[in-house]
Amino acid sequence: MADAFIYGSSVEGENFTDRETETKRLKANFEHGVNTLLISNRRIGKTSLVRHVKNQVNAKKVSVVYLDIFDCRSEYDFYNKLATAVLRQTASKMDVLMQNIKTFLGRVSPKISVSPDPTMDFSLSLGITPKEYAPEQILNLAEIIAQKQGKRIVVCIDEFQQIGEFPDSVTVQKRLRGAWQLQQNVSYCLFGSKKHLMTNMFQNKSMPFFQFGDAIFLGVIPVKKWVPFICEKFKKHGLSIHEEFAARISDEVEGYSSYVQQLAWLVMLKTESVVTKEIVDAAVNELIAQNTALFMQQTEGLTSYQMNMLRALASGVHDGFLSKEVMDEFRLGTKSNISKVKKILIDRDLVEVRENGLYISDPVFQMWFRKYCL
Ligand SMILES: Nc1ncnc2c1ncn2[C@@H]1O[C@H](COP(=O)(O)OP(=O)(O)O)[C@@H](O)[C@H]1O
Ligand SMILES: [Mg+2]
Incomplete structure (x- = not known):
């Protein structure tokens, strides 16, 4: 294997x-x-x-x-x-x-x-x-x-x-x-x-x-490509996975290449014959746990304003940071402070600008952040 x-x-x-x-x-x-x-x-x-x-x-x-x-x-x-x-x-x-x-x-x-x-x-x-x-x-x-x-x-x-x-x-x-x-x-x-x-x-x-x-x-590999890829590998190893779970493995990590393979591997390790929902759930938690040390290191030394900006993004707010409600709800500081915070987070590759706003770059980092920092 x-x-x-x-x-x-x-x-x-x-x-x-x-x-x-x-x-x-x-x-x-x-x-x-x-x-x-x-x-x-x-x-x-x-x-x-x-x-x-x-x-x-x-x-x-x-x-x-x-x-x-x-x-x-x-x-x-x-x-x-x-x-x-x-x-x-x-x-x-x-x-x-x-x-x-x-x-x-x-x-x-x-x-x-x-x-x-x-x-x-x-x-x-x-x-x-x-x-x-x-x-x-x-x-x-x-x-x-x-x-x-x-x-x-x-x-x-x-x-x-x-x-x-x-x-x-x-x-x-x-x-x-x-x-x-x-x-x-x-x-x-x-x-x-x-x-x-x-x-x-x-x-x-x-x-x-x-x-x-x-x-x-280079973007992510689409779920319709991941599903046959994952199913085939399980089959080769004498294990069975429903397409629905293969799709979930890709969706959980937004198709992010290395994480799809890492999560699929964790699922495979836990499977004796057939993949179940419980196995995928446990594997997702393990994926987060395996990356925790890195994520802690990446957030070390961030100021509370920077952490608050990540909290806004992890809560689903991706634009309108200068509006009074968002500034108040997430305590983002002054307007000039907000653009500085954005720049620092972008420079560290923690967040990125996408077509419709600012997002956390790494899907597993986002899962970890939601679990421990919200
Ligand atoms: N075309 C692909 N098919 C399947 N998995 C891939 C593919 N490209 C990347 N990966 C996964 O992503 C990981 C990192 O790939 P790599 O080429 O080193 O990325 P990068 O150079 O962008 O850092 C690989 O180990 C593999 O798990
Ligand atoms: Mg490389």
């Missing part, structure tokens, strides 16, 4: 469902050299989608390079990671890789440690510093390799918002955009989980990456 439902890391194969429309759009962007910005809340499925598309493109025509920059803290950290990923993932064999390093980055002395593992896993550290290479030379590496190989390259950068935290970040962003927009054979897919940071980088007119590419806002 080890792989029944997966909710920790990105998923593929049998654990991946839906996303037909997004797959098609992203695949076309990859094959036609269109830059993409992929934005969603955390754990909705960005990484899974990009990896899914990576496996589908015609590898003879396009090389897809993937890197995650969550641990990069500065401009050159990023260049090292970028150059390493580009060189490694465009070389089919070790000797090609070594040759490419020599040809394209002759001035560095790379360190390679090969593990005895026959799958040829090894670590490569290039040690690029500003002394050896100017930013533009590293930023153009993919373009030069693409030209030489007569193939397009798509560079996918996960947790891209990290760039926004670098020292002198706007200058770095200008440099990146300046180099990348001139490239003919390389396109970029930039994505990340800090939704407000990503949105600010790409939708703010004064930012260098404004309108850099096709913006895809």
Whole structure:
């Protein structure tokens, strides 16, 4: 049963469902050299989608390079990671890789440690510093390799918002955009989980990456896709679940990808043969309990005005915060205070602006909050 439902890391194969429309759009962007910005809340499925598309493109025509920059803290950290990923993932064999390093980055002395593992896993550290290479030379590496190989390259950068935290970040962003927009054979897919940071980088007119590419806002997977997915998995494990309960698993967490899988897993663990209402109820409580530590941490240090704003949202009030009744009922403070409170909660990704007002972003956080903080 080890792989029944997966909710920790990105998923593929049998654990991946839906996303037909997004797959098609992203695949076309990859094959036609269109830059993409992929934005969603955390754990909705960005990484899974990009990896899914990576496996589908015609590898003879396009090389897809993937890197995650969550641990990069500065401009050159990023260049090292970028150059390493580009060189490694465009070389089919070790000797090609070594040759490419020599040809394209002759001035560095790379360190390679090969593990005895026959799958040829090894670590490569290039040690690029500003002394050896100017930013533009590293930023153009993919373009030069693409030209030489007569193939397009798509560079996918996960947790891209990290760039926004670098020292002198706007200058770095200008440099990146300046180099990348001139490239003919390389396109970029930039994505990340800090939704407000990503949105600010790409939708703010004064930012260098404004309108850099096709913006895809990844939403939740619809219940009609979750139901067969969940039922099938139960069946495979010799268990039975009525479609109504499968739908409830998705509805309880508003279709939020990782939570659907986590809740389904908790239900499965409690089921001996047939899923019952009591089992789902108990699993929902356990889901909240399992996430409590995180939620407590997220609300730690919030002021009472901020907590009151969350109380208003959790009670079903999503707009009209400046009206006297709402301000009085939820004790939101002064009008100018309200906009500050909103901004802080949005910056922390606790709340988000939707079409018809302000909402708590995370459905399980909302359940927890209703249970313990109202
Ligand atoms: N297409 C999908 N089908 C089924 N489950 C998915 C899908 N995409 C995401 N998930 C669920 O969400 C979790 C997080 O996915 P991931 O791709 O890492 O999200 P993100 O990159 O947006 O943080 C996965 O472990 C899985 O439980
Ligand atoms: Mg991810």
